[in-house]
Amino acid sequence: MLNQSNAGSELARQFAGQTSWTNYSVQARVRPASFGSSGALVGLAARSTSSTKMYRLALLGSGRAELQAVNGSSITAIGSASLGVSTGTWYTLRIESSGSTIRGFVNGTQIAAGSNSLSGAGRIGLVTAYASGGFDDVVVDSSGGGAPTTPPTSTPPPAGWPTPTSSQKVDATIAVSGTFDGGLKRYYGIGDGGQSESQDPMFELAAGTTLRNVIIGAPAGDGVHCEGNCTLINVWWEDVGEDAATFRGGTTYTVDGGGARSASDKVFQHNGAGTVYIKNFRVENAGKLYRACGNCSTSYQRHVVIDNVVVRNTDAIAGINTNWGDTARFSRITIVGDPDRETSICVKYKGVPKGSEPTEIGEGADGVNCLYSPSDITYQ
DSSP states (O other): OEEEOOTTOSOEEEEESOTTOOBEEEEEEEEEEEEOSTTOEEEEEEEEEETTEEEEEEEETTSEEEEEEEETTEEEEEEEEEOOOOTTOOEEEEEEEETTEEEEEETTEEEEEEEOOSOSSOEEEEEEESEEEEEEEEEEEOSTTOBOSSOOOOOOOOSSOOOOSOEEEOSSOEEEOSEEEEEEEEEEOBSOSSOOTTOOOSEEEOTTEEEEEEEEOSSBTTOEEESSSEEEEEEEESSOSSOSEEEOSOSEEEEESOEEEEEEEEEEEEOSSEEEEEEEEEEEEEEEEEEEOSSOSSOOOEEEEEEEEEEEEEEEEEEEEGGGTOEEEEEEEEEESOTTOOSEEEEEEEOOOTTSOOEEEEESOOSSSEEOOGGGEEEO
């Protein structure tokens, strides 16, 4: 986490990455702490070629969020939205740059998009002007239409399934906050192992929680519930019951490492807003790896980024609702044992109000909602 505490600074900046980066997206959690004089802002930068030339997504002291093309003292607003920005509150900002198209998102919702030729390449940055604030969880997305020219670094998906160090029967949901490291112990015993929607989760994670090195056996109930932003590291589901994990109240969720198998429906259910990141993962014998809820009580715009994943005997990798602006980005996907290429990469649905059933309306890459190219998919 990075803090900038001098609200009197005219323009505080912290840059990273390469000046040669072209098409990519950058996301960070940003928390304004104080706004000083007129023009105060806390924000995120992309394609920065100098300390004063960049695209900037700024939270303004006036309560608005604005996507800007900044060239010295010349600031062009690409678009903005009134959000009632509050100090002390975390916001997830994301800038997507692809060709001349620049888009800005706050908490998973697009607030601005436009065509601009200010800069075709450049670094990422964290910036403030006459304001103080904090920054955390900076992610550069190398998939779909937004890719730095240098490849992402990550560990390969695990080659096999781990052996539990011990087993523990669970009779009631385990509430977790902070960090929980299970030491690769197997936890089992919640629910009946079926698809009933009324089953309790094995783990309920408070906002900001990290769950790591856990094996979830059968029965597993409704797996893991993330009540806010969460991180799942090296978590394994030996036999998915209802769902492996449900992402509910936050805006940024990360699954890094681990695997899931035997999910007759879906593995990851996305009910809340924002973006789910799934990387370095393996899935076997499943309906879908990821599904953006198509009939929840609130129709959020939802996004998923799937990278470095091994897929075996799975009907579809992701299902999204294109009428709500959902997106799914794929890179380094390996599909094993599918000579007829029957696994769908990205299935499109028409989301509907709660109480109705969403309808499937298509599948495949389209450059808008389902973002991948043939080189992103490998068949073995």
